[in-house]
């Protein structure tokens with residue numbers, strides 16, 4: 001070899017060494033950048049995009065993508081060089097037995113195809129221009145294949161073993177980024193879950209606290225109401241009894257003995273009514289109310305109820321009208337319990353309508369497709385009405401909207417006293433019949449009396 005040729009060879013070797021050196025440096029810098037980004041960002045998309053950008057400096061490609069496995073297909077996570085006008089994000093490549101993806105996942109090693117058109121396992125997306133060379137590197141996280149880095153070049157045999165080696169180094173970073181993102185997502189979800197759990201528990205505690213507060217108030221209300229309600233008839237009965245005893249001691253029969261005895265009986269009846277109400281409610285709450293259901297006519301029940309209030313209606317100059325009761329079908333229900341329902345509702349209407357007002361009862365049968373027919377009875381009054389905020393609460397036991405001190409005693413007097421048990425019993429009985437009750441009223445206004453409408457719905461057959 002002459003000196004010239006020798007020198008030329010030497011220079012070519014130098015250039016090759018320099019070129020390799022430059023490539024190694026570029027690779028080290030690219031990997032370094034990715035590492036830095038990986039430790040400073042948890043944004044998966046950012047990191048994956050950076051991986052593809054850096055990769056383009058060291059292994060040239062026409063198209064490159066990171067694809068992730070989801071069920072039986074590979075989905076695009078990030079990509080470069082794909083046609084801009086195509087729905088790349090929706091691209092889904094099915095995973096089939098022995099295809100190139102399965103091969104790299106099974107071996108855990110990169111795979112190069114020098115000409116994809118010659119490979120029987122190649123899946124060509126029909127709207128993508130064919131690039132002949134393909135390089136695929138598996139993404140493995142915790143021994144599981146999760147996806148791949150896929151690169152293509154237009155001409156055949158474009159990738160070298162060195163390229164495969166370099167891409168494998170990048171794939172390690174991609175797998176770490178994906179794993180980080182997965183953990184981050186898990187922690188975020190856990191955190192959100194925890195926050196939700198804490199919020200739920202706090203809400204539950206707050207509710208329990210409010211319930212307890214309410215219960216506490218209910219208990220003192222109960223004692224106040226019962227004491228107040230029982231005291232009046234007790235005092236009256238006691239007074240009358242003392243009158244009779246005095247007459248007895250003097251040996252002279254009291255001139256109005258009948259009136260005095262009626263007074264005592266009234267008082268005792270009232271006490272019994274309150275005690276019965278409390279017992280009814282306890283039975284309903286404990287679900288031990290015995291039902292005696294039979295074919296029942298609602299108009300008969302109303303006839304029994306209204307007969308009891310004839311005197312009160314007359315004294316208070318109240319008009320009571322009924323419509324549609326006779327046309328109602330026979331229903332299967334406990335007539336004694338329904339008697340209590342309508343007794344309380346009519347009594348309330350009488351109590352909360354000023355003298356000279358009116359109460360009307362309207363009844364209908366409602367038949368809707370796909371549901372059983374129900375009877376609907378509406379008890380409307382021209383009374384003081386009920387504030388929308390109280391329309392649900394009044395069905396709770398011992399709930400009275402007015403102040404006890406302003407109650408006038410006497411159960412059928414305007415705003416007459418009550419133990420706040422009536423509507424709780426009413427709702428309990430109706431629920432036991434699988435029915436519904438609610439009230440509608442524009443509001444509470446003692447001057448203008450907007451009135452209230454109590455709706456009762458009962459299934460015909462249960």
Ligand code: ADP
Pocket residue numbers: 344348349352381383384385386394395399400401402417418419420421422423424452
């Ligand atoms: P009470 O024995 O106090 O009447 P209820 O349970 O029967 O107890 O009724 C609870 C509260 O609902 C009453 O204190 C009253 O404020 C209100 N209310 C019930 N019916 C009517 C009505 N027809 N008009 C206006 N307010 C009513």
